[in-house]
Amino acid sequence: MSSHIRAAYERRLADGRLTPDPSQVPVVEAFGRLETDLEKRGLFGQVPEVRGVYLWGPPGRGKSILMDLFFACAPEKRKTRAHFHAFMARVHELIGQWRKGDVKTRKAIFGQSKGDDPIGPVAELIASEARLLCFDELQVTDIADAMILGRLFEALFEKKVVLAVTSNRAPDQLYLNGINRQLFLPFIAMLEEACEVVSVHGARDWRLDRLMGDRVWFAPNDADARAHFEALWEDLKGEQAEAPTHLHVLGRDVVVERTDGGLARATFADLCGRALGPQDYLAVAERFHTLFVEDVPVLGPANHHEARRFVTLVDALYEAGTRLVALAEAAPEALYREGVGAFEFERTVSRLNEMAGAEWLARERD
Template sequence: MTTVQDLYDARVAAGALKPDDAQIAALPALERIRAALAEPPRRGLFRKAPEPPKGLYLWGGVGRGKSMLMDLFVETLSVPARRVHFHGFMQEVHAEMHRLRKDGVEDPIKPVAKAVSDDVRVLAFDEMQITDITDAMIVGRLFERLFAAGCVVVTTSNRVPDDLYKDGLNRQLFLPFIELIEERLEVRELASDRDHRQDRLQGTQVYFTPSGPEARAKIDALWEELSHGQEEELVLHVKGRQVELPRFHNGVARASFYDLCARPLGPADYLKIAEVLRVLILEDIPQMGSHNFNEAKRFVTLIDALYEARVALVASAAAAPEMLYVEGAGSFEFERTASRLREMQAADWGG
């Protein structure tokens, strides 16, 4: 039996983690859940699984180690669990509900919740945030059924529960979900002063030129460190469109210039990307001009969205920022983008 504390200590001893008092203080809450789930069924004629333990809502600033603690917790579990980004999970729920409605099912939440609870005992969500009214209107009923089926929910978030769906449309209909979260989950702040994500990028080269095998090898190493060797595709739904981030893990995505700027994406798409991500690795930015003016316009919009949301950027490009767009309409306006790309290379950028 490996406890969460055991695994954390082993990672510190191996040099993979730096000890952090706030993280260490959160370990007993995760261990409480792991230990309860590891209890065997009660003996007797009518064997019954123990009552599910209260879950955990772990919130705090970006880069404090919430996702890392979640990974450790899931690694120690002896029961079926699913570790998934909350936004991706909700997109799956909507897709399945849409399919069931087409098949004539009047209340698709019931079979969707049953399918989830039949497969797992623990749902480990990363980055719970609710900004979409379609999510806000179904999470309450969905989670009620998951809890009733014995699912244990452990989630991370950058927001305290009371700030979920803040200022959202018809928010009063969402308030019962906040009450449900506070009733069924222990709410705990991870109040570390350190941004460990920024520590990983601190002093690290984040803009590589020219693009090519050498730049790709260095970005591969950064990606491995930031993703811990795990990745999945994340599909964002924006106003009926799909925006695909081919490689994603824990708020970090890796995509090419072609993926994000050669496709017909607009400001709303880039704002959604900036909302979901904390780090974007953007590869193979070409030199731009009148021959690829539309791609250049999208690139400017993307950088503006990342800049305003203070998303950390790692990039490989054909040239230095000032030389990416030197001729054609908009070259003067591109000077602001070049300036922002320079600013985003600073050691204290992000968060």
């Protein structure tokens, strides 16, 4: 049976907005089945168990684009599309409102409810707003999220809320090595039962092919360099809208304001001008396959704290295999010219030059 998402997908292939990728076909078919089931539910009332879709695979395989197509085609009026961390931030906010509120306040926000457990009322409110939840980038690194997800989604699934989600990890790899992970395992089993799990593993991130043969270190930071930097960002990003990404690191919220799937963009001041540490940079490096950093200054003793953070950032990107595109005042060799720290910076220069080479850019990240 033909589906609206299949028709939309084929139109994008025909007009060149998408590159043919056989690994995406099973995804379109899975979303098509979900589209059909949602339509039946809308026409004939509750059908036995509408299964959602859990779509996972490495960054840059088109997961967000396919989710865009599905969400636009989904025959459900009450539907929500959000980044998973933004959704969880709201859940925590609602839980806080419940715990701090008196009886009158709780009733005004959540309606009539009993007991002191906030999960039920929060799930009830979410289910009243949307019968289809579509999330981008489901990942769980925060113990506070891990401990409430099972109970929250058990309540949502009982209310027949359907889930469609993208992730870089298979369900059984979520919250891997996390604290008290055994308490998280029932949520994984619940996901696998409630959703059809589909992987998309194209041979290569098609957007990153455009980096080959291109400069990735633009210096000095003049109008010409900025124009080329901007053009490369727009070329890789395409028509997708930018959105902030929230990373939970050791109980803190690290926000990267300009992101699109596996692409991220930030200023040097955003990343190195504030008190971020190795774990923060590792989270950024593991989350994104390509990081654009603009306005990198000449470094030295006068800004040695920022320089040290930049070294830590580069190390994290290097270890994760993340690609770096930079707009800087100087070439890597001239970035830290003299003073305490210049000798130690030589290793960073070596890594930056390696990361700008064709062999590095052609690597396939795990």
